[in-house]
Amino acid sequence: MSGNEAIAEGAIRAGCCFYAGYPITPQNELIGYMSVHMPENKRIFIQAESEIAAINMVFGASAAGSRAMTSSSSPGISLKQEGISYIAGAQLPAVIVNIMRAGPGLGNIWPAQSDYFQATRGGGNGEYRCIVLAPSSVQESFDMMFSAFNLADKYRNPVIVLGDGMLGQMMEPVWLPVAGCRLPVAVKKPWALTGCKEREQNIVKSFYMHEGDLEKFNLLLQKKYAQIMDSEQRYEEIDTKDAKIILVAYGSMARIAKSAVKSLRAKGIKTGLIRPITLWPFPVKAFQQANRQTGEQANYLSIEMSYGQMVEDVRLAVCGKARVEFLGRSGGGVPTEEEIIKKVNSIK
C-alpha cells in the first residue's frame, strides 16, 4: 500500500473515531481511504468545506472525547495553524498529518521538508509545541499512528505526523499486526464535554482573561513540554560508534542518506547516521550519545529537502562542540546519493 493509505489504515486501527479533511495533493489517497473505511468501521468521516473547518471539527470532536485527526499538505496545514494553536491552548489531544509539498505559496506538488520550522516551532500564535513524528517508510507510517494517538492522549497535546509527498505516494508492503479493527482500551477523559450529568460543568477553552491566569496556565504548558522533551525523544542510529562524519536526516531523506552511509563505508569512509524520529522533541540525546561513543569529535552533516531548517536544531544539540555542515535542496529537488557522497568527501 502507499504511505498515505498506511497512515489512514494505521489511524483506523489505532482507534481514530473521527476524521475531517479537505482534498489536496499529495495526500489525496489518505482522505480517499478514510472516506471509504471510516464509515465501514462505523467511525465518522466528514469532507469539510476547508482546512479551517476540518481542524475546528477536530477541535470539537476531541472536546467531545473522540480520538480525532485531520490530514493535509503544506498550504492546507498553513490554514490549520489557528486551529492547532487553539487545540494546544485548550489541551486537547489531536493528530494532524502533513504530507509536505514544496512551497512557498502554492509552490508545487513535489516532495519537500520545508515545513520543519512551522511544525517544530509551533506554527500558530502563542507559545506552544506540537509533538512531531517523522516516519521514513510505509511500514513506519502505519506503526507510528498508534504512537501518535497515544502520545496525543497521554499529554493532551496535538501531535503532527510529518511526512512528505515521496513517502505518501511510495508503495511498499506493510505488515498489519491485528486482524480487523479493534478499538484500544478507552482512555479516561474526565474533562470531555458529555453533558454535565452527575458532575460539575466542564468547559473546554484556551481563554484566560483574569490577570495572571494565562501566565499560570502557560507555565503549566511549559512544564508539560519539559516533561515531553525529557521522556519522548526518539531516533535511530546507524554506524555512529566509530563515525568521523555523522549524517543527520529524517523521513524519506533518511533513506537516501542510509544508502550513502553504506556506499561510503564500502569505500572505507567512517560514516554514520542519526535519524530523528521525533523532530520535536528533537533527539538531543542522540548527539550526546554519539559524542561519548566516538571519544573524538565527529562532524555532522544535516541533509534536508529544505534550505536548512533542521540543521539549526543539530547546531543547538551539538552546542558548538563539533563542525556542522549542511546539504539541502528545496522546491521539488531531492539531494541525491551522489551529492551526499561528494559533500562528505569535501568535509573530511
Place this chain on the structure above:
Amino acid sequence: MDKIYAHPKSLRNIQTHYCPGCGHGIAHRIIAEIVDELGIRERVIAVAPVGCAVIAYDYWDFDCSEAAHGRALAVATAIKRVRPENIVFTYQGDGDLAAIGTNETIHAANRGENLTVVFINNAVYGMTGGQMAPTTLLNQKTATTVKGREAGIHGYPLKISEMLALLPGVKYIERVSLHSPQEIIKTKKAIKQAFSNQIEGIGFSLVEVLSPCPTYWGMQPKEALDWIKEVMVKKFPLGRIK
C-alpha cells in the same frame, strides 16, 4: 402557594460583564430558562463564540466549548456527530456567524446538521469596539464607518438568514427581537422551538435575535430599543423565514 418564577438553574447567579442595556444577558437567560424547562441541562453542550459573549460559559451552568472566531458551527458539527444524544447549540454574533464564519455557517446548514443556532444580530462588532458588521445598516455610523455605511463602498447589510433559508438542509429559521417584553416572549418561543426541533431530530434550526448595543450605537438603552423597533426591523423584518 405555587412558585411561578425563579432563577434558572442553568444560569449562575452572578453579575455579568455586559454593558447596561445590552441584549446578551437577556438572551443568555432565555436560553437557560429553556434548557431548564426542556429538562436538558445534563445533555446540553453549548459552543460559545468569540465576541462579547466569549465567556458565556461563565454564566451558563452546563457543558460548554470555546470556538475560534467564526468556527462555532464546525466545532458544533463535530460535537453533535460524536455525541448525537446530546443537545448541541451555538451562540454567535453577526461578525462571528456572518463575516469570518460565513463558510462554516453555510456548510453546516447545507449539510443539514441537527443543531440549534442562536444568532445575535446587534449590527456592530461589540467586542472590538463597535466596528462595522456585515449586518450594519446603511447610513449607520460605526467605528470604521464614521460617516455611515455607504452601499457603494461598504456593501449592503447582509441578510444571512434569508440566504440560509434557500438551503434544503435548513428546517427552521425565525427572526425575533429583544426590543420589548412582548418580543422577548416571542424570542423565547422561537428559541424553544429551535431546541425542540433538535430533540425531535428535525434538523438545522436558527433563530436570529435583533439585540440592542447602546454602547456602540451611541444611544441610551431606551433609545436603542426604539431604534430596533423603528429602524432595524424595517431592514430585518421579524417573523418566520422558513
